[in-house]
Amino acid sequence: MRSVSQKRTRTLEVVVLLNQNPDVTAYRGWQNARLRESRLLAHPRVGLFTLWTSAMDASEHRRQLNQVFVHSKIVAIDDRWLLVGSANLDGVSLHSYGDDFSSRLGRRIFRDVRNFDVGAVIDAEDADAAEQVRSLRARLWKEHLGSSFHEIGARPAGGWLPLWRSVARRNAAELGKGRRAHFLDGPFILTYSTRSTPLAQLADVGVVFAPESLELCFAPSWLEVHCSPNWVRNMFG
Numbered sequence: 001m002r003s004v005s006q007k008r009t010r011t012l013e014v015v016v017l018l019n020q021n022p023d024v025t026a027y028r029g030w031q032n033a034r035l036r037e038s039r040l041l042a043h044p045r046v047g048l049f050t051l052w053t054s055a056m057d058a059s060e061h062r063r064q065l066n067q068v069f070v071h072s073k074i075v076a077i078d079d080r081w082l083l084v085g086s087a088n089l090d091g092v093s094l095h096s097y098g099d100d101f102s103s104r105l106g107r108r109i110f111r112d113v114r115n116f117d118v119g120a121v122i123d124a125e126d127a128d129a130a131e132q133v134r135s136l137r138a139r140l141w142k143e144h145l146g147s148s149f150h151e152i153g154a155r156p157a158g159g160w161l162p163l164w165r166s167v168a169r170r171n172a173a174e175l176g177k178g179r180r181a182h183f184l185d186g187p188f189i190l191t192y193s194t195r196s197t198p199l200a201q202l203a204d205v206g207v208v209f210a211p212e213s214l215e216l217c218f219a220p221s222w223l224e225v226h227c228s229p230n231w232v233r234n235m236f237g
Contacts, residue, residue, distance in 0.1 A: 011159065012045055013045050013160055013161045014045060014046045014047070015047050015049070015161065016040075016046065016047065017050070017070060017144065018031070018049075018050065018070070018192065019050065019067075019069060020050040020067055020192065020193065020201055021067060021218075021220070023069065028196075028225065028226075029226070032194045035048070035194075041194065045161065047164050047165060047191075049144075049168055049189045049191060050068075050189065050190055050191075050193075051067070051068040051187055051189060052066065052067055052068060052187070052188055052190055053065075053067075053068050053186060053187045053188070054175070054184050054185065054186075054188070055185055055186075057215065061213075062212070062213055062214060062215045063175075063215070064215045064217050065175070065214055065216050066216075066218050067198060068187055073085050073086060073119075074136075074140070076133055076136065076137040079124075079130055079137060080123075080124045080130055080133060081121070081122070081123055081124065081133065082121065082124075082133040082136065082137075083119055083121050084119065085118060085119025085120060086117045086118055086119065138151040139151070143187065144187070144188075145163070145189070146188065147183075148163065148166075148167045149163070164189070165191070167188075167189060168189050168205070169191075171188045171189060171190055172190055172202075172205050172206040175208075175209075175214065176207060176210070177213075180213075190202075190205050190207075191205045193205055196226065197219070197220065197222065197225055198216055198219055198220070199216060199219060
């Protein structure tokens with residue numbers, strides 16, 4: 001059993017698509033802290049990615065760039081097991097939200113915040129069910145990776161992560177071309193960054209930002225990123 005487990009683990013790959021800037025107060029810091037504690041930020045077999053979108057403005061002078069807020073919760077494992085639901089992998093969905101905060105104030109404010117969630121699971125026991133899992137996973141990857149991903153193609157010899165990482169690096173380089181980056185019309189992936197603001201996040205993943213050819217549509221201030229005053233207003237107002 002030990003040798004079998006080690007053999008399977010050596011080829012394990014984890015691809016995670018998550019929000020670069022969550023819309024909940026203090027969530028971005030919590031998210032980064034959990035990623036660091038889990039040692040996922042620099043793990044060789046884990047890739048963290050975010051979804052962005054771009055399009056030319058009406059004048060055709062600049063490329064407008066924006067983050068895509070991903071609210072779906074989907075987990076696919078080995079094209080054999082699939083979860084589609086509403087639960088987040090955090091306290092707000094799995095237990096008391098406040099328990100996840102290290103500060104006494106955070107635990108006190110959010111301890112009674114809890115959601116009720118529902119999910120659907122496919123545990124493939126036959127070829128038809130496995131094909132449903134594979135088909136959904138492939139459609140999502142095609143949306144995120146574009147023409148770089150062939151739905152029917154076999155797993156590359158080096159694994160899937162190198163493909164995701166190469167596409168993210170290519171997209172970052174192309175964004176620096178601004179209005180000439182035509183194939184980035186629509187959604188595309190970039191590597192996840194732990195920096196605070198979108199402009200710093202773009203620089204962190206290698207995007208050369210030229211204001212004359214790129215327009216950042218979502219550019220919150222430090223206060224908005226760290227304190228989410230609009231969210232606080234909506235929740236307690």
